[in-house]
Structure formats: C-alpha cells, structure tokens
Amino acid sequence: MRFLKPVTNWRRRVERRHAIALVSAVLVLAVVPFLLPAYPLALLTLALAYGLFAFGLDLGWGRAGVISIGHAAFFGIGAYGAAIAVNTGMPIAIGVAAALALSALVALGIGRVGLGGRALASTMAVLTLALTLLAEQIARSWLDVTNGSNGLFVPSPGVVDNYYRTAIVALVVVTAVWYVALRGPLGRRLLAVRVNEQRTEHLGVDPHRTKTKVFVLSALVATVAGSAAAPVIGLVSPATAGIVMSTQVLVWLAVGGRGTIIGAFLGAGIVTIGQEYLGEAIGSWYLLVMGVAFILVVRFAPGGLVGLATKLRSSPLARSAAQDALIVSDRTDADIASGRSAAAAGGSNFDRFRQDEEMSIRNPIDLDPAALSLQDVTKSFGAVPVVRGVTLNIPAGQIVCLIGPNGAGKTTLLNLVAGDLPVSSGQIRIRDREVTSSSAHERASLGLGRLFQIPSIYQELTPAQNMAMARAEAFQLVDLPEELERFANNSDVLTQDLPLADQRALELAMSIAWGPEIVLLDEPAAGLSHEDSVRLAQTLRIVNRQLGCTLVIVEHDMDIVRQLADRVVVLADGMVLVDGDMDEVSAHADVRNAYLGAV
Amino acid sequence: MESLVSLLLSIFTLFGFYSLLAFGLGIIFGQLGVVNVAHGEFVMVGAFLMYAMAGIPFWPRLLVVVLLGLALGVITERLVLSRLYARGFLATLLAMWGVGIVLRQGADAVFGSTPASVAAPISGTLDVLGVQYPLYRLVITVIALAVVGCGLLLLYRSNLGMRIRATVDNRTMASLLGIPPTLIITGTFATGTGFAVLAGALQSPMLGVTPGVGVSFLAPAFFAVLIGRPGSLSGPIFGALVVAILSTLLRTYLNETVAQLILFALLIILIAVRPNGLSWRKPQWKIAPAVPATRNGAPA
Amino acid sequence: MNRSRRLSTATVILTATALVLTGCGAASTSAQAPSSGKTLKIGLIAPVTGPAVQEGLALQRGFELGVKKINEAGGVLGHPVEVVTVDDQANASKSTQLPQRLVAQDKVDYLFGTIPGDTTAAVGKVSQASKVPFSSVVLGDASFCGPYFYPFGEPDLTMLDVIVPQMMNKYGKQVAMVGNDYVFPRGYMAKARTIVEAAGGSVSVEEYSPLGTADWQPVVNKLSAAKPDWILSAVVGGDATSLVSQADQAGLLHATGFSGVSIMQDYYPGLTTRIDGMQLPGRYSDQLTGQANSEFVQNYRKTYDFAAPIPGVAANAYEGVQMVARAVEKAGSTDADAVTAALSGATIENGVFGSGHFTKDRRFVTEMHLLDIQPGGKYSPVQSYKAPEDAGNGAQCAS
Structure with missing residues (x-):
C-alpha cells in the first residue's frame, strides 16, 4: 500500500456526517x-x-x-x-x-x-x-x-x-x-x-x-x-466524590449504552431527569422501580438504550464495529520522510518512533548476520524444566522449522522468543539488541511478528479493519503478495464469523502486512487440507523471497517442512537434538527414535 | 495487658464476622467471577429475617433463616445472573447492584425504616484474662470460623469440592464428566449468599437493623477478597484477617476519622505493592519479575 | 451506527425531552394559579428516602396532620393551604436544587422541613437568596442563620442545660462523649463540654464515628477503658441501636449512666428494653397531658397505624406549620417580610407541648421535660423546666 497523496488529518477525521x-x-x-x-x-x-x-x-x-x-x-x-x-x-x-x-x-x-x-x-x-x-x-x-x-x-x-x-x-x-x-x-x-x-x-x-x-x-x-x-x-x-456517585455513573452508562457519545449523555439524562419525575409521581417507591428497571436493562439490553436503538435498524457493520475509531495510519508521505531522517539520525530508538506515530525504517540487516539468537535459554514451570538450554543462531532471511515430539517445548520456545513468557535463564537477542527482559510489544517493535496456534485476530472487526489496523501500526510498509491481499476489501463480515482456515489466513495476511522482519509461526498448517497446506507453503516462500522475512515455524507436517525449510531444528525434551538441513535431520538416528511417528 | 487482651478479642471477633462475609463473597467472585455488590444486602436480609421471625427460638430460627437465604440465592442466580456470566464481570456487577437496590427497598417496604433489633440468646460476659467479654460474641465467632473451616474442608478435601473447582476450570469438560454445571454454579452462588445471610443473622443482636445496614459491610469484605490471592478460596480468609487487624488497630489507637483515612490509604498502598494479592501459604515479599499478564483474572 | 442518524436520534430525544419537560412545567403552573397573596402555598422538603428516612417520614406525617387541621378549620386567608412535597433524600445537593425549583417553578410562599443539618443549611441559603421564609423543625442548632430562617427545633442548649448537671449529680463528674461524625453531634458535644467543665467535671473520652458504623467494638473498648461515670451519646439512627446493644452486651451500661439524643423516641423500636429506666430531656412526649396532645396522638396513631413512641419532630412539624399559618393570617398576606415580622412575635399557646415562642435570635423555646423511659416505650415526663432564652451563639445571629 502506498500513500498516494498527502491527506490532511482534518479531512480524514471529520466526515460529513460528523459535521452535520x-x-x-x-x-x-x-x-x-x-x-x-x-x-x-x-x-x-x-x-x-x-x-x-x-x-x-x-x-x-x-x-x-x-x-x-x-x-x-x-x-x-x-x-x-x-x-x-x-x-x-x-x-x-x-x-x-x-x-x-x-x-x-x-x-x-x-x-x-x-x-x-x-x-x-x-x-x-x-x-x-x-x-x-x-x-x-x-x-x-x-x-x-x-x-x-x-x-x-x-x-x-x-x-x-x-x-x-x-x-x-x-x-x-x-x-x-x-x-x-x-x-x-x-x-x-x-x-x-x-x-x-x-x-x-x-x-x-x-x-x-x-x-x-x-x-x-x-x-x-x-x-x-x-x-x-x-x-x-x-x-x-x-x-460528590463518594461511592454512591461512583456507582451512579456506572448505571448511567449501562442504561445509555457504552462506547458511544450519545449513550453517555442519554443515560445520564434519562436517569437524572427520570428519577426526578418518577420520584414525584410514586414517592419512595421509585427507587424500587428504578432497581427493577435497571436489572431489566442489564439483563435484556446489554448495549443499553443506544444498543436497543441500533438493533432496530441496520447500520454499516464496519462502522458499528469500530466504535467510530478511525483505523488508518495517520502518517503522510512527509511524516515518512521525516521519520526516515529521524531514524537515520537517532539510530535505533524504536519506541520513540512508535509512540510519536512516526515511521521507523528497517535497520540495515546485513550488519549483523543473526536476525535472532538464543544463548543457553531455559524455562521451568515450577520445578518442571520445559526448555533446557537452547542455543540457536538464525541468520536473516532463513526459514527455520522447529520440529519435535509433543511436549518437546516448541511452543514454549516461541513464547520465550516473542516475550509472552519470561525466560528462567539465558539470553535472547533480536539482531544486535538484547531483549531477554523486554516485553512482547518492545520485541514486536524490533520487527518481530507472531502467529498463534489458535489465530489471534480482531474477532469483533471486519477482515478489512484487521488489515487496516496492522497497516496503521506497521513496522514498515510492504507490498503484500497478491495471495494475501484478498482480505483488504472485505467489510461484509466480522472475522469471528469466518471459517477457521480463513481466520488463519487473515492472521498471516495481517502479520505480513504489518511488515515484520522476523515472523514466528506456530503450526500454521494445522487443520488445513493438503492442498491448502501446499498453497500456504508457497505463500510463505514468496513472503520470504520477496520481503526477506526470516521465518521460524513450528510444524508437524513433514511435507511442509520439506518444502519450506532452509534448516530444520529438532527439539526433544527441551533441548536441541539435531540442527541441520532436511536430509541431515531425516538421516539422524536419534530423530528416528525421538520422532518416528510423524516422519 | 487488659487493653491488649480486649484488642485481641476485638480482632478475633471481627475476623470471625469478616471471614464469613469474605468467604461468601470470595467463592462467588473466585468461582463465578461475579463481584457481588449486593453482598451487604444479603447480610441485611439475614438480620431482618431474624427480626421478622422473633417468635421462633433463636437457634432453630437461625437454621430457617439460612435455608431462606439459600433459597434467595437460588432465585437471584436463576432470575438475574444465569445468562450474564458470559458478558463479563461488569454486567454481573451492575445486575447485582440492581438486586441490592431491590432488596434494600423491598426491606424498606416490608419492615419500614425504623431500626429493628433482635434479642441475643446468650447474655452475660466471660472473663478472659481479666477482661469481661460478651459471651455471645465469642460464641458466634467460633460458629463463624467453624462454618468457614467446614466450607474450606469441603472444597479442598471432598469429591463435591473437586467437582465445584472442576466446573469452574472447565465447564464443558465438567459437563462431559457428568457434572451438571448449572446445578453447581447455582449452588455456589446460593452458598455464597447463604454465608452472607448467616453472617447477618449471627450479627443481628448487635445491630440496629435498618434497610441500609448492609451497605457498610461491602467495602471490608470486598477488600478482604481482593487483597487475598484472587481466585484462591482461602485468600479471602487471609484478607479478612488483614482487614480485621488493620481496622481494629487503627480504630483503637487513632480517632475514627483518621483511622478510616489511613485504612483506605494503606489498602491502596498494599495493592500497589502486591497487585497479585497476598497469600499466607507462600508469602513472597520480593517483587516478582515483570511478567506480561498472560491471562486476566476475570473476563473484562 | 450512522452518526448523523444517531445525532438526529439525539435531536429527537432532546426535543422530546424538552417538550415533556415544558409540558410538565406548563401543566403544573397552569393547574396551580399563580400565588395572589391569598392562597398560602408551602413547599415541604422531607427526606422520605435515604439515610434520614425515619425522621423524614415523621416530619412529613406531623406536617400533613397540621395542614389537615388548618384546612378543616377553614384554611388561611380564606383558602385551604396548598402543599408541594419534595424528597431531598437527605442529600445536600438535592436540598439545594429542590427548593430552587419550589421557589422558581412552584412559586411557594414558604419553605418547610429538612432533617440533617447540612440540608437545612443548603435550603437556608436558597431561602435567603430568594427571600422566601423557611422553617426547619428538626432538633438541634442549625448551622445557618439569616433573616428569613425561623427554626422550630429544640436548640442544643435546651437539651443539655438540665440533664448534664443532673447526670453529674447522679453518676459522677467523669463524662464520656460519643457521637456520629457530622455537624450536629459535634456542636451538641461542644456545648455539653462547656457545661460539664463549668460544673467541675471532665470529659474523659470523646469519639465520633461515621454514620453507618456497624462495628462499635473499638469505641466501646475506648469507653470502657476511660471508665467514665456516665456517657453522653449523640449517635443517631440505626447506629444508636448498634452502639447501645454492643455496649450493653459488653456490660458497659450496668453501672455507667447513659443519656443523650441516642435514646429519644425515634429510636426506641430498636433500643427497646435496653434503655428502660434511662432519662433524657425533651420538648415533646406522647405521654404529655393536655387536650391538644391527646387529639394529636390519637390522630397520628390512627392515620398512620403507628404504635411506637411518637417522635418529637412530628410534633414540631404539626405545631410549626400551624404557627406559620397563624402568622400568615396575622400578616394578612403571604408577603415574605410581613410573614417574618408576624413570626417574630408569634407564640404557641396550649399546643401539643404546651406553649412556646421565638427568642430574639429567632430560636424557638418551650417548656422542657425530663422524660423517664418506662417499659413499653412510655416516655413519661417526671419534671418540667423552663428553657433558657439565650440559646447559645445568639450574638452571631441576632437580627
């Protein structure tokens, strides 16, 4: 996607209906x-x-x-x-x-x-x-x-x-x-x-x-x-500052409806004005009536009065899903230019660029051949060791497949790398940066993308909005392979209503559209038909070739592994058993012992 | 010496009352994820029921009141809460807030607003290390702690308790194993409210019973539940002990207004230092490494 | 949802609300002809919901009976008295908005009522700003004064000047004071302390707990530890019952004397036999003799199906509204200045609590009684005395 013209924020944020x-x-x-x-x-x-x-x-x-x-x-x-x-x-x-x-x-x-x-x-x-x-x-x-x-x-x-x-x-x-x-x-x-x-x-x-x-x-x-x-x-x-007032305001909002401007004012207005006149009409009984009415609203109209009104007539799905948030990047070409020069001047201060909503640009990756390196990483849950000293160096642009029997610690290792779990000991580096104790979002802002075993997408938004969100927060701007572009214009359905395979494809599409340099994928082919798996492998290849993404993939399907992997790492019992290309791995006697069933 | 003994006795009896409250609130919160803001109103209902059936002798009356309290819990759960769990804890919180108003105003309509009182079945005091202490308070504290103890034993050591915990962990799995989750959920809520009603009934001879009497019990119980390790069943009891000690100490040595101020400030600080709650099993005073929350305690 | 549609929904709703509100406003003003100076229209502010509901109800009931009596006797200036009742929920912010409405929209000639001191002050400020006279009837000194404010309640001092020396004679000179934490108990205790110290006694402990306190153990412990000869209590409402029953169970009430507003008629149903035999001062008791009182008691019990001791605030409201009616009659119009002039010299003769009048600083004083609490909630007068003319901070409020 390209910003064809600088669009001023004002024009974008205020639509005609807002002015009216x-x-x-x-x-x-x-x-x-x-x-x-x-x-x-x-x-x-x-x-x-x-x-x-x-x-x-x-x-x-x-x-x-x-x-x-x-x-x-x-x-x-x-x-x-x-x-x-x-x-x-x-x-x-x-x-x-x-x-x-x-x-x-x-x-x-x-x-x-x-x-x-x-x-x-x-x-x-x-x-x-x-x-x-x-x-x-x-x-x-x-x-x-x-x-x-x-x-x-x-x-x-x-x-x-x-x-x-x-x-x-x-x-x-x-x-x-x-x-x-x-x-x-x-x-x-x-x-x-x-x-x-x-x-x-x-x-x-x-x-x-x-x-x-x-x-x-x-x-x-x-x-x-x-x-x-x-x-x-x-x-x-x-x-005025007390607990009764504090609960009152929750009530107004629950009655009016959350997430809308009109709901807040409507709820406060109806309750404040209503109790005045109701109180006059039925005396102290009004509190009882209010209590019952309130229970009924919570029970039967979770969206409050505005929610009820919305139900009565249709409005564009995308608009109601977004609660009027504008899911586009606020950047303009000028911003990108200035971001680029700032990045050149300021080195690798990613956070600042992120928070300033500026563009961070790719650091020249060829300075350091290792996109991702793990040094003697361990992880225990209580007394149970799950990852027991893994050391890995993954050069930029490589496709690495992690295989191993169930319970070998593959998903845990991905979680450790992504920052979803803290390591027990060891060191993790992304490019030249030590990230062992960084949080997930800090690692992400170094260009680390992540896909989950169960697709993690914005379920309550449309596919197009999911894509727009990823692009608005993009690490860098990329041209998506055509294969992945199909979601960008789909605004007719919420992603929670998509079939699982589409949800998975969407997660991949938005993760790539976000422009990562390294992507961690956890069993991307699980549950896909053979043809779909093959197509997926092709897409991943294209992503790797065209965009230069480093891919770390946990996969069981050996066909996929064979098609994709530049390098295969076999994990067993929390340790690296074999590390080499497909032929080396399949020739290895220990792998046959540890991992016979799936080959 | 005497003042120390009476201080300890005050803490002990307040702990008994709060642990009953907090246990009830805690199983509802920990097991169902419902913040029962009507908990104080259930206490009030317990006290009013004791007042309303003054003709029946005290101890049998207590039993009847608890049974009625359980029934009230079942009705509330079925009518109001049963479909709200999936909508997260603010939906149930707000619904229970409505239930609180209805109970309060209902009591007002039935009993009026004049303070009512209940006669204590045991009068007289007991000499504890030179301090004359009301015997009735000691008796109900022992009852309260015994009931809480039985509750914990039941949850941790019995088959039923295991089922209850299983249901909460995984509803689908529990129903596949032949445990009717609805029954257990309703039962848990009813038990929680039953505890509150029992607390109110036991406490009634010490109270001026008015429709608004329960309001002041919610905050200490809530704090007790939330400074214990969230979701744990014994956490609230530990929390009740902390709140009872803090509140009694502060109120004894400071004037009431300052005591309240400091209590709230201390609670804020306590939570700031230990946002994941205190636990008496493994007190970890060292700060845990910054771990990104992988799972929220309750659906938001 | 479409925003412009949403906004147009908002427009519709706002307009509809506006129309409803104007409709209401128009209806109420057209139904009630503008005050011509002939019909007396009183705005009653009674907290019939909220924390002071008990006193609020008694206030409303006494007031209603008073108005009924006036209207049965032919009304005021030849017209029946009209009443607009509002509920301020004992919430001071409501007590500011509601009288503004009573004055601006309902065009009342007189404001009447309120229970807690902060609400009285709130209404007082509105009354002063809009020059509409106002009377409260709740006991205690109001923390407000002004030329349009005529409180009928018992001044603090009249409830202390006799009982405090008596208790000191009977029990001893060490006094413990306990009250709820708001304005009235603090003012009441400050005056009591002056009397105690003037009589050579001392205050061994003074404690104030928030309204709604249920656990009184720390306070009872402090009281016990101070070993006072007697306790003066201004703990009110349900808290009074909690305090007294917890003190009683701790054995504190066996040898120690106990008095104060905590044991007044309003709270007897909760206190019951625990306070039998105690004494307190009061302006009113349903046990007082006299034609006016027996008629009032009979009416009150019958109309409201009420068996408990009748609260003093009901009697004050009953007599107070009649006194306002007489003052208006005397003034010949509902003009504020004429009415207040008439009120300044107004008296009550042979009322439910005998007779009374306004002092120079516009406090209402009557004969007071020492009431002995007998089984069944009979507050029997055992001794009568005259209330002091100077009711405390007179200089501040002298007109």
Whole structure:
C-alpha cells in the first residue's frame, strides 16, 4: 500500500456526517433554553454535566475496557477545585487547573499500578473503590478546606447562564476529545486493546501505556465535568466524590449504552431527569422501580438504550464495529520522510518512533548476520524444566522449522522468543539488541511478528479493519503478495464469523502486512487440507523471497517442512537434538527414535 | 495487658464476622467471577429475617433463616445472573447492584425504616484474662470460623469440592464428566449468599437493623477478597484477617476519622505493592519479575 | 451506527425531552394559579428516602396532620393551604436544587422541613437568596442563620442545660462523649463540654464515628477503658441501636449512666428494653397531658397505624406549620417580610407541648421535660423546666 497523496488529518477525521451531527447538536443546545421553564432547564443542565462525567468514564470503560468503579473521586476533585476557588475568592480557573493537575497525577499513579503488567482486572476495581472511599473521607475530614459534611456552597450565576456555560463546556470537551483522541491513533489503539490485547501487543503497541493514557484522559474529563457541575449542583459535599456517585455513573452508562457519545449523555439524562419525575409521581417507591428497571436493562439490553436503538435498524457493520475509531495510519508521505531522517539520525530508538506515530525504517540487516539468537535459554514451570538450554543462531532471511515430539517445548520456545513468557535463564537477542527482559510489544517493535496456534485476530472487526489496523501500526510498509491481499476489501463480515482456515489466513495476511522482519509461526498448517497446506507453503516462500522475512515455524507436517525449510531444528525434551538441513535431520538416528511417528 | 487482651478479642471477633462475609463473597467472585455488590444486602436480609421471625427460638430460627437465604440465592442466580456470566464481570456487577437496590427497598417496604433489633440468646460476659467479654460474641465467632473451616474442608478435601473447582476450570469438560454445571454454579452462588445471610443473622443482636445496614459491610469484605490471592478460596480468609487487624488497630489507637483515612490509604498502598494479592501459604515479599499478564483474572 | 442518524436520534430525544419537560412545567403552573397573596402555598422538603428516612417520614406525617387541621378549620386567608412535597433524600445537593425549583417553578410562599443539618443549611441559603421564609423543625442548632430562617427545633442548649448537671449529680463528674461524625453531634458535644467543665467535671473520652458504623467494638473498648461515670451519646439512627446493644452486651451500661439524643423516641423500636429506666430531656412526649396532645396522638396513631413512641419532630412539624399559618393570617398576606415580622412575635399557646415562642435570635423555646423511659416505650415526663432564652451563639445571629 502506498500513500498516494498527502491527506490532511482534518479531512480524514471529520466526515460529513460528523459535521452535520455537530451542527445539529449546537443548534439543539442553543435553542433549548427558549423552550424550557427554569427548573427543567436546571435539571437538563445537571444532566449535561453528568453526561460529560459519564462520557469521561466511557472513554476508559466503554472504549478500552478499563474498569473504574470509583470514578466519582475525579468528579469530586473537579467539583471541589471549583468550589474551593469560589469560596476563597480565587479565580475559578486556578481551582480547575489545580484539580486537573491533581486528577492527572492520581490517575497516572492508579493507572501505573492498576493497569501495569502484573495487575489483574480486579486490581483496578479494588484500587478505584478504595480511591473513591478515600476521597469521600478526605472531603469529610478536612474541615478547614472542604467544610466537612456541610459541604461548600457554590452560587449559581442563574439558570440560563449556567445552562449555556455547561453546554459549551460539554460540547467543547466532547468535540476536542473526539477529534484529537478518539479519531486519532489513541482511539484506534483503544479499540485494538479492547478487542484483542494479545494481538495488539504483537503489533508493537504497549497496551498498558495505552490504557494508562486513556485512564488519565478519562479522569481529566470527569474532573472537568465536576468543575462544570459545581455551580449547577449548588453545594459540593463529600458525597460528590463518594461511592454512591461512583456507582451512579456506572448505571448511567449501562442504561445509555457504552462506547458511544450519545449513550453517555442519554443515560445520564434519562436517569437524572427520570428519577426526578418518577420520584414525584410514586414517592419512595421509585427507587424500587428504578432497581427493577435497571436489572431489566442489564439483563435484556446489554448495549443499553443506544444498543436497543441500533438493533432496530441496520447500520454499516464496519462502522458499528469500530466504535467510530478511525483505523488508518495517520502518517503522510512527509511524516515518512521525516521519520526516515529521524531514524537515520537517532539510530535505533524504536519506541520513540512508535509512540510519536512516526515511521521507523528497517535497520540495515546485513550488519549483523543473526536476525535472532538464543544463548543457553531455559524455562521451568515450577520445578518442571520445559526448555533446557537452547542455543540457536538464525541468520536473516532463513526459514527455520522447529520440529519435535509433543511436549518437546516448541511452543514454549516461541513464547520465550516473542516475550509472552519470561525466560528462567539465558539470553535472547533480536539482531544486535538484547531483549531477554523486554516485553512482547518492545520485541514486536524490533520487527518481530507472531502467529498463534489458535489465530489471534480482531474477532469483533471486519477482515478489512484487521488489515487496516496492522497497516496503521506497521513496522514498515510492504507490498503484500497478491495471495494475501484478498482480505483488504472485505467489510461484509466480522472475522469471528469466518471459517477457521480463513481466520488463519487473515492472521498471516495481517502479520505480513504489518511488515515484520522476523515472523514466528506456530503450526500454521494445522487443520488445513493438503492442498491448502501446499498453497500456504508457497505463500510463505514468496513472503520470504520477496520481503526477506526470516521465518521460524513450528510444524508437524513433514511435507511442509520439506518444502519450506532452509534448516530444520529438532527439539526433544527441551533441548536441541539435531540442527541441520532436511536430509541431515531425516538421516539422524536419534530423530528416528525421538520422532518416528510423524516422519 | 487488659487493653491488649480486649484488642485481641476485638480482632478475633471481627475476623470471625469478616471471614464469613469474605468467604461468601470470595467463592462467588473466585468461582463465578461475579463481584457481588449486593453482598451487604444479603447480610441485611439475614438480620431482618431474624427480626421478622422473633417468635421462633433463636437457634432453630437461625437454621430457617439460612435455608431462606439459600433459597434467595437460588432465585437471584436463576432470575438475574444465569445468562450474564458470559458478558463479563461488569454486567454481573451492575445486575447485582440492581438486586441490592431491590432488596434494600423491598426491606424498606416490608419492615419500614425504623431500626429493628433482635434479642441475643446468650447474655452475660466471660472473663478472659481479666477482661469481661460478651459471651455471645465469642460464641458466634467460633460458629463463624467453624462454618468457614467446614466450607474450606469441603472444597479442598471432598469429591463435591473437586467437582465445584472442576466446573469452574472447565465447564464443558465438567459437563462431559457428568457434572451438571448449572446445578453447581447455582449452588455456589446460593452458598455464597447463604454465608452472607448467616453472617447477618449471627450479627443481628448487635445491630440496629435498618434497610441500609448492609451497605457498610461491602467495602471490608470486598477488600478482604481482593487483597487475598484472587481466585484462591482461602485468600479471602487471609484478607479478612488483614482487614480485621488493620481496622481494629487503627480504630483503637487513632480517632475514627483518621483511622478510616489511613485504612483506605494503606489498602491502596498494599495493592500497589502486591497487585497479585497476598497469600499466607507462600508469602513472597520480593517483587516478582515483570511478567506480561498472560491471562486476566476475570473476563473484562 | 450512522452518526448523523444517531445525532438526529439525539435531536429527537432532546426535543422530546424538552417538550415533556415544558409540558410538565406548563401543566403544573397552569393547574396551580399563580400565588395572589391569598392562597398560602408551602413547599415541604422531607427526606422520605435515604439515610434520614425515619425522621423524614415523621416530619412529613406531623406536617400533613397540621395542614389537615388548618384546612378543616377553614384554611388561611380564606383558602385551604396548598402543599408541594419534595424528597431531598437527605442529600445536600438535592436540598439545594429542590427548593430552587419550589421557589422558581412552584412559586411557594414558604419553605418547610429538612432533617440533617447540612440540608437545612443548603435550603437556608436558597431561602435567603430568594427571600422566601423557611422553617426547619428538626432538633438541634442549625448551622445557618439569616433573616428569613425561623427554626422550630429544640436548640442544643435546651437539651443539655438540665440533664448534664443532673447526670453529674447522679453518676459522677467523669463524662464520656460519643457521637456520629457530622455537624450536629459535634456542636451538641461542644456545648455539653462547656457545661460539664463549668460544673467541675471532665470529659474523659470523646469519639465520633461515621454514620453507618456497624462495628462499635473499638469505641466501646475506648469507653470502657476511660471508665467514665456516665456517657453522653449523640449517635443517631440505626447506629444508636448498634452502639447501645454492643455496649450493653459488653456490660458497659450496668453501672455507667447513659443519656443523650441516642435514646429519644425515634429510636426506641430498636433500643427497646435496653434503655428502660434511662432519662433524657425533651420538648415533646406522647405521654404529655393536655387536650391538644391527646387529639394529636390519637390522630397520628390512627392515620398512620403507628404504635411506637411518637417522635418529637412530628410534633414540631404539626405545631410549626400551624404557627406559620397563624402568622400568615396575622400578616394578612403571604408577603415574605410581613410573614417574618408576624413570626417574630408569634407564640404557641396550649399546643401539643404546651406553649412556646421565638427568642430574639429567632430560636424557638418551650417548656422542657425530663422524660423517664418506662417499659413499653412510655416516655413519661417526671419534671418540667423552663428553657433558657439565650440559646447559645445568639450574638452571631441576632437580627
């Protein structure tokens, strides 16, 4: 694929329908105060502020699957920032700025721990829960600053003023976040991380960093919402930052529907306004009714109200799958040029290029003949040794087949090389770089591609989107062999609905389209018919010849091995038994003993 | 000396109560991946049921209440949760949140909001090393720990326990082996809620029973479950011990407000240092090498 | 989903919501003719859900009976009193928005109610900003004052000035104080401490726990360790029952005296026999004699099928709303300044708790009673005394 013309980001990110949506939102929001009496307008203002809060939470939860059950802590920080500023006579902007800084810091800390490599999904839940309890308690105890449980009064500038202020803040924040983050590389990576974290990591994207980024962003939006809500609520009390508020916002989002902008505002609006009028109509029973209604929504409408509405009419599959993320590279030819010169100047600083969304270019591989080298690598699970001292040097451009009986440690060895498992001892180098303790995405960003025994692809996206994702994150731009191009235009189906053989082919296609220098393949021919296997072997040959990819293939099918391998490595019992070409290997007596059945 | 003894006794009795709560919450979380945010409400239901059937003598009443609690668990699981597991733990969390509201408001509709109380079957105090300690508290703590102990034995040493753990590890395989997974899943949830209801029933003579009484029990139980090694069955009990010690120590030596602040801050730090949970079996205080998570604890 | 369609959906929904909201607004304003100065319209803010639901319900019930009585007697200024009731869930942010709505949309002439102190202050601020008079009826000093605020509740000092010296005589000079952690208990205890220290006693321990605390062991241990002669408690709601039963089981209540707002009528159903024989001061008891009270008690029990001791806040609401009605009648209009002028000199004669009046700093004082708790929840008056005119921080609020 080539970038034929430099396309400015602006044109690409904002489509016509978006402009229409923005204009109509502005018009509706501008007109509403002329239609509504004071109190309903005040309620609507509150709903807008709460909607912005829900939108903030949705950035993390809805779009990246980052769990926060204590998000009101950030909302509360914003509300208190504004309230304290007003009550001490400071400009409100200073209070809000301080609140934003505090939120960012707290979110960063929480994100680093709760979303880090060692964390479990539950870690984030318990951290955020403790955070909201802590925030509520601080607000209650720090009498001098927060006025304790009595809270801080924030005078309202008047219903209509308040409404316009809140509406403008909501509109600006949502539009800005949408344009900069959601339609940019972050939005694409969020989608990728949420749908398939493993694959995304092997495309060289750091999932933890991506999630931490969006968590901080989500906290910041919640903080802005809190600041905007302070004069609307009128009184900022400890409950503003507390657990009840934190669960409320989860409810709004669940009711409205995750992963959409309208869902966040709709959920907050319907619940906030609904409970007001329901409460008036049926008194204290309304809570019971709300509880039941809520269970019904969760049980029968997992997509919330927006999800229900979507079901009622068809919309393009690809668009609904992508949650409005833009899966194209943001690079232009100019970027590529500057990336190239930067790469030339900066040597092998891959990470920076990745994060800056620049183009990294292939280091001249012929400087070091070994694309991949393993030095005495071992791996034990508990007391059980699985890999027992493997030393291998694989020159660039070679096709190496790893064979061996079941339990020989072949897949484990691939996992060690790819960074999916840590080694127990030994050293792994990719080209001239020591990567023994690097994470999978760091290794990937050295040009290491990976295919799994069970294809790891973006199941909830279309094949075309899978290909686009790989190209958007590409290590380098390549021209795909025709054989693999067939998915690039397939937008009619989600990949989860493809037959297994196609899923496998797609994984290969996207991994190659990503432009790797070394590819690890784990039994690519398993389950394929003989003809398909032969075709696969041909394709792999072409990839190797045309693109110069080094291939390391775990394979059982000896026909394929015979066709493909420049070199065969036989693993048995976690050690290299034989290392040589096919004839040497098949002549070897030990191989016959260890590995007779499959030959 | 006296203050030390009464401190230890407070920790002991609080541990008994929390371990019952945390065990119930823990098997639901560890085995089903459900964060049961209505756990406190099940405690409340236990206490209210004790109040509602005040005519029956205490110990038989306890049995009836636990049976009713199990039934409530079965109904909740079948009606609300049964199809939500596949949708991940936030779906079930939100559903249970709804169940919590319904239970709370239901109790409000039936019993009203005036605090109710339950008479203790045992009055009087016991002299423990010079400290007069309420006998009833000691009795229920022993009961609670015994029940938790039996639960653990059952899970780890019995055929049924093995089946339960097998079901959770691999539902398809378990059903191929002739274990009905639905039954075991429903049973696990009902048992978990049964523990909560029992905890509430045992605790009821010490409480002003109101529809909102359960809310304050959720956070300590949740922390207990999550600072133990996630997914492990004895982890929550270890966690309950940590929470009981921390909370009692802080509340004894500091004023209440500061104690709360420090408790939450300590929990955050604890989790920051040991995100994979504490375990009393092999306390590994050295930081494990940075391993990319290969598998999430629960579907997100 | 198609974004422009989605947005147009949003437009439709927003417009629909707007229409519904305007519809509601229009309906409620057209159904209720704008206040002409003739019909008295009161906005009642009662937390009938949330943490203060118990007191909130008593407030609403007393108020309803009061309004019913006024309207049966011909209403105010020749029209029946109209009431708009809202539920603030004892949540201070709601207590800010709802009175704004009552004033702006429902055009009420008077605001009435609230339970927790922070909600009272919240409504007070709205009342002051919109110049609509406001009365709370919950006991305790409000942490707010202003020219439009007329609280009917018992001032803190009237609930302390007699019981504290009495308890000190009966049990001793070492006092332990325990309360929930919010504004009212802290203010109440501060005043109690002044009295204790003035009388030569000392406070051996003072503890505040968050609302909703269920495990009181550490607090009970601290109380036991301090070995006080008696305990003054401002722990409220379900927490009061938890504290008292746990202290009782630990044997703390056998020899140690116990009093305070924790044992008032509201909480008797949970406390039951554990507090029989204890004493506390109160403005109201359903055991008080008098025609007005027996009529009120009978009505209350019958209307609400209520057997427990009747809370004081119900009586305050019942008398309070009648007093507001009389003041409006006297002022001859619902004009805020005329009404507050009339309220300043207003009195209650032969009410359910005898008679009372506003002091100079707009606190309502009545005759007080020492109530002896007898089996079955009979709060029997055993001694009566006159409440002090100066109810504490008078200077701050003097008009």
